[in-house]
Amino acid sequence: SQSRKVSLEILRSLMARASTRLPPFLLLLAATCAAVANAQLSENYYGSSCPAALLTIRTTVATAVLLDRRMGASLLRLYFHDCFVQGCDASVLLDDTPSFTGEKGAGPNAGSLRGFEVIDRIKLLLELICPGTVSCADILAVAAHDAVVHLGGPSWTVLLGRRDATTASASLANSDLPGPNSNLNDLLAAFSKKGLSSTDMVALSGGHTIGRAQCQNYRNRIYADTDIDGTFAASLRGDCPQGGGNDGNLAPLDASSPDYFDNSYFSGLLSHRGLLHSDQALYDGGSTDGLVRSYASNNDQFGSDFAAAMVKLGNLGVLTGAYGEIRVNCRAVN
Secondary structure, eight states: OGGGOOOHHHHHHHHHHOTTTSOHHHHHHHHHHHHHHHHTOBTTTTTTTOTTHHHHHHHHHHHHHHHOTHHHHHHHHHHHHHHTSSSSSSGGGOOOBTTBOOSTTSTTTTTTOOOHHHHHHHHHHHHHHSTTTSOHHHHHHHHHHHHHHHTTOOOOOOOBOOBBOSOOOHHHHHHHSOOTTOOHHHHHHHHHTTTOOHHHHHHHHGGGGSOEEEHHHHHHHHHHOSSSOHHHHHHHHTTSOTTSOOTTOEEESSTTOTTSOSTHHHHHHHTTOOSSHHHHTTSSSSTTHHHHHHHHHOHHHHHHHHHHHHHHHHTTTOBOTTSSBOOSBTTBOO
């Protein structure tokens, strides 16, 4: 439950931003708590309890992406939206109930978050193979990894052993998830709140090298922003009229390779072809310009930093041990 949860992102934020104000013994306590919680995650967590778990997830994700190339980006986004709210605890998967309003209907998620059926399919298979063993939170973590790798992106070590939350928070989803109109300071603050650095923020934003965005999220950019390539903006206006309508029409976040995970997203920013205001904010005369240029010229550096940031993301607010549960149905608490 929320009241008992060890919130690693808060601990990290304390260490990162309040080291000059906290007594040394409190900093040591925070670091120790974070280390103990992380130590309960391991790469081979299901090695004996469900040895077919990783293969089952990988093959199901591969099939889903083969049938719908957008699904790779959708699974990555689903994981990010889970971890940024309460931590990586599968709270994003919970349907509304009479006792609480879940996160699916929150502003950043409503009508755009996808991939739930893929997670359901994986969970169904795993419950047949090894009932009550693999958490929905771990399924999300592995599925995001496999989706990125399937689309040509980097691999990283996915630590496992998370347990599932028994509640969700629409209010946190509305307050903590960065929006498409965020400026650079907004983005830096949102990620810092989770204990993630500016490098982590830029690298994770590079996840927009795959996927699409809805017209309603880039309309203001293509009609009002001045830091946008004119030809690029004009090419998008036909499917996204200024006066409204066609809100759900899609455009690729990385027009040059929307279904391949590479560094071309950053090259687009150098040309002022970021689709979202929050994309172009990374390269607009601010503190992250240099990193954008580096990633645009060095795909290996981007891949390495993205992988490292995904490991850090996966450690946010995890439930382990006696906290949380292993859901039988990812959409509902047991």
